[in-house]
Amino acid sequence: MSTIALRPIGRVESRLTDPAKAPKQADEGAPEALLVIEPDFAAGLEGLKAGDEIILMTWLDRAQRDILVNHPRSDKSRPVAGVFTTRSPHRPNPIGLHQVTIADIDGPRVRVRSLEALDGTPILDIKGLLNPDIEQR
Amino acid sequence: MSTIALRPIGRVESRLTDPAKAPKQADEGAPEALLVIEPDFAAGLEGLKAGDEIILMTWLDRAQRDILVNHPRSDKSRPVAGVFTTRSPHRPNPIGLHQVTIADIDGPRVRVRSLEALDGTPILDIKGLLNPDIEQR
Numbered sequence: 001m002s003t004i005a006l007r008p009i010g011r012v013e014s015r016l017t018d019p020a021k022a023p024k025q026a027d028e029g030a031p032e033a034l035l036v037i038e039p040d041f042a043a044g045l046e047g048l049k050a051g052d053e054i055i056l057m058t059w060l061d062r063a064q065r066d067i068l069v070n071h072p073r074s075d076k077s078r079p080v081a082g083v084f085t086t087r088s089p090h091r092p093n094p095i096g097l098h099q100v101t102i103a104d105i106d107g108p109r110v111r112v113r114s115l116e117a118l119d120g121t122p123i124l125d126i127k128g129l130l131n132p133d134i135e136q137r
Numbered sequence: 138m139s140t141i142a143l144r145p146i147g148r149v150e151s152r153l154t155d156p157a158k159a160p161k162q163a164d165e166g167a168p169e170a171l172l173v174i175e176p177d178f179a180a181g182l183e184g185l186k187a188g189d190e191i192i193l194m195t196w197l198d199r200a201q202r203d204i205l206v207n208h209p210r211s212d213k214s215r216p217v218a219g220v221f222t223t224r225s226p227h228r229p230n231p232i233g234l235h236q237v238t239i240a241d242i243d244g245p246r247v248r249v250r251s252l253e254a255l256d257g258t259p260i261l262d263i264k265g266l267l268n269p270d271i272e273q274r
Binding site for chain 1: 140145146178183185191224230261263264
């Protein structure tokens with residue numbers, strides 16, 4: 001099949017720089033981070049505000065794309081599993097999926113709580129949550 | 138920023154072919170569908186079974202990518218909102234996000250319940266759910 005071209009809408013700024021030290025999930029001690037959206041895309045943020053929960057999709061640019069089975073959570077004592085049963089970053093199309101809360105928003109700069117993505121990670125998309133309060137948007 | 142190249146891991150087979158008639162969300166009457174995974178990627182399915190809930194990411198290839206604000210749910214009586222506050226398919230990187238249950242799996246053919254994606258939609262990724270039962274995988 002032919003390839004698909006994505007253009008990042010922004011980048012993550014974070015104090016996390018070392019993949020080996022980064023938490024695997026947001027609830028494992030991830031720090032605040034800043035989503036810096038490109039000027040071309042900033043109009044798409046209209047209506048977001050502090051306190052909103054959002055779905056963030058990132059491109060895990062330091063992941064390996066040629067892995068189809070691995071040891072869950074890099075724990076060699078666990079049996080290998082297909083990557084499509086796991087949340088491993090290593091997979092053919094390493095799209096990161098994160099649910100985060102907006103702490104603060106200043107134009108194209110969106111500060112979020114507890115994000116496990118590394119500094120410099122490209123941002124692909126932001127979506128509203130599917131929940132009764134906002135699914136009608 | 139430079140572009141990112143994705144390679145679909147498979148395609149959706151569905152009786153939904155007309156975007157205008159497709160349900161907007163899975164709980165709005167979406168039919169069963171088949172995820173047909175390419176042979177090169179089928180090893181990544183190892184361990185998935187009927188009854189599992191999964192996160193499915195698709196490429197919404199019939200969406201418009203040059204839209205940053207729109208009327209939520211295509212309802213012109215609603216005020217426009219930034220696409221990053223919504224679940225509209227129309228957005229710069231139209232990645233579809235679906236939570237589906239596996240009805241049946243036969244090698245690289247995964248039948249799922251209630252999927253609102255159109256026939257032929259490229260599949261980008263499948264992930265395990267983040268929940269207490271499987272997050273340790």
